[in-house]
Amino acid sequence: TFSLNVFGPVSNDDCASPDIIAGQGNFPFNNLSATTGVEGQFELSCDFFGSTTVDNDVWYEWTADATGLAVVSTCGLTSVDTKMAAYDGSGCPADGSAIGCNDDACGFQSTLTFPCVSGSAYTLQVGTFPGAPGGVGTFDIDIFPPVLNDDCSSPTMIAGQGVFPYSNIGATTGLEGQIEPLCDAFGSTSVENDVWFEWTADADGLALISTCFQTTTDSKLAAYPSG
Numbered sequence: 242t243f244s245l246n247v248f249g250p251v252s253n254d255d256c257a258s259p260d261i262i263a264g265q266g267n268f269p270f271n272n273l274s275a276t277t278g279v280e281g282q283f284e285l286s287c288d289f290f291g292s293t294t295v296d297n298d299v300w301y302e303w304t305a306d307a308t309g310l311a312v313v314s315t316c317g318l319t320s321v322d323t324k325m326a327a328y329d330g331s332g333c334p335a336d337g338s339a340i341g342c343n344d345d346a347c348g349f350q351s352t353l354t355f356p357c358v359s360g361s362a363y364t365l366q367v368g369t370f371p372g373a374p375g376g377v378g379t380f381d382i383d384i385f386p387p388v389l390n391d392d393c394s395s396p397t398m399i400a401g402q403g404v405f406p407y408s409n410i411g412a413t414t415g416l417e418g419q420i421e422p423l424c425d426a427f428g429s430t431s432v433e434n435d436v437w438f439e440w441t442a443d444a445d446g447l448a449l450i451s452t453c454f455q456t457t458t459d460s461k462l463a464a465y466p467s468g
Contacts, residue, residue, distance in 0.1 A: 251271065251272065251273075251274055251275045251299055253299045253300050253301065254275045254276055254278070254298075254299060254300075255278060255300065256278060256280045256281070256300045256332070256333040256334065256364065256366070257332070257333055258300075259300035259301050259302040259331075259364065259365075260299075260300070260301050260302070261301075261302050262301050262302070262303050262304075263303065263304040263305075263306060264304075264306040264382075265306060265307075265382050265383055265384055266381070266382065267318070267379045267380070267381050268301070268379065268380055268381075268382065269377070269378070269379050270299055270319075270367050270377070270378055270379065270380060271299070271375075271376075271377045272297040272298065272299045272321070272367065272368060272369065272375035272376065272377075273375045273376060273377060274375070275297040275298060275299050275368070275375050276297070277294070277295070277296045277297060277298060277368070278298055280333045280334055281295055281298065281326055281328075281334055281339070281366045282294050282295060283336050283337075284326060284336070284337065284338075284339040284342055285337070286326075286339050286341070286342040287324070287326055287339060287342040287344070289324070289344040289345065289370075290344070290370075292370075292371045294371040295324050295325075295326060295366055295368035295369070296324075296368050296369045296370065296371050296372065296373065296375075297368050297369045297373075297374070297375035298366050298367065298368030299366075299367050299368065300364065300365065300366055300367075301364070301365040301367065302331045302362055302363075302364055302365075303362065303363050303364075303365050303382065304360065304361070304362050304363075305357040305358060305359055305360065305361055305363065305384060306359060306360075306384070307357075307359050307384040307386075308357065308358050308359045308384075308387070309356070309357065309384045309385050309386045309387055309411070310354055310355070310356055310357070310384065310385045310386075310387070310388075310410060310411035311327070311354065311355055311356070311357040311363070311382060311383075311384050312352060312353075312354050312381075312382070312383045312384070312385060312410065313325060313327065313341075313352070313353050313354075313365060313380055313381070313382050314346070314347075314350070314351070314352040314353075314380060314381050314383075315350040315351050315352075315367075315378055315379070315380045315381075316346060316347040316348075316350045316351075316352055317347070317350070318350070318378050318379040318380060318381060319350060319376065319377070319378020319379060319380075320376065320378070321349075321350075321369060321373070321374075321375065321376040321377070321378050322349040322350075322369050322370045322373035323344075323349070323350050323351040323367065323368070323369060323370075323378070323380075324342075324343070324344040324351055324368050324369055324370050325342065325343055325344075325351045325353050325365065325366060325367050325368070325380070326339045326341065326342040326343075326353065326365075326366040327339065327340050327341040327342070327353055327355045327363055327364070327365055327366070328340060328363065328364040328365075328366070329361075329363060329364075330361075330362060330363070330364065331362045331363075331364060332364070333364075334364055334366075340355045340356075340363075341353040341354055341355035344370055345370075349370070349373075354410070354411060356411075357384060367380060385408065385410045385411060387411070388408070388409065388410070388411050388412045388436060390436045390437050390438065391411075391412045391413055391415070391435075391436060391437075392415060392437065393415060393417045393418070393437045395437070396437035396438050396439040397436075397437070397438050397439070398438075398439050398441075399438050399439070399440050399441075400440065400441040400442075400443065401441070401442075401443040402443060402444075404455070405438070407436060407438075408436070409434045409435065409436045409458070412434040412435060412436050413434070414431070414432075414433045414434060414435060415435055418432055418435065418463055418465075419431050419432060421463060423463070424461070424463055426461065432461045432462075432463055433461075448464070450462060450464065
């Protein structure tokens with residue numbers, strides 16, 4: 242026996258005719274019969290494993306419904322070996338204008354992040370790693386609020402003992418606290434995507450700060466005396 246299937250044309254195969262989407266949530270994609278266009282193929286930020294190509298790409302014009310950090314992900318939502326990029330504004334992007342690109346954030350699936358402004362439009366390119374076949378799946382869009390304690394000069398104030406939430410989604414890696422000998426773990430002193438807190442103790446003794454069993458993030462922590 243043999244199987245025979247016919248797949249129709251992909252309506253959003255070209256950046257000039259993207260699917261229009263808005264807000265947050267899950268959005269389906271289908272690049273089974275998509276071609277590889279000319280646009281979005283030479284972005285330096287898309288250079289993964291020696292190639293900037295995004296094969297079998299389909300396009301979306303997305304309007305943000307909040308201001309913050311947009312996170313677009315296919316993790317756990319498809320078996321396609323995805324590769325994705327984002328561009329500011331609508332229409333076909335100019336070379337070198339990508340504001341985010343990702344490949345293999347979680348296995349063969351992708352997660353890209355970029356800052357967004359409520360009411361603004363962004364162009365999303367969803368494709369595959371060069372040579373990988375297209376397929377079907379879903380991508381998720383979430384918007385996280387700006388990181389207010391990204392810099393050591395503006396830490397979040399906390400006091401006493403207990404459990405304190407943190408988020409370093411969208412945090413940058415600052416200059417401070419990156420060359421501490423005590424932080425040399427596995428050959429690196431860097432503490433990437435760092436956020437800062439100013440903590441006031443409510444007792445004398447030995448302070449124990451832990452993220453164990455409280456996050457899936459590969460965390461790294463440091464503490465400094467008041468000054």
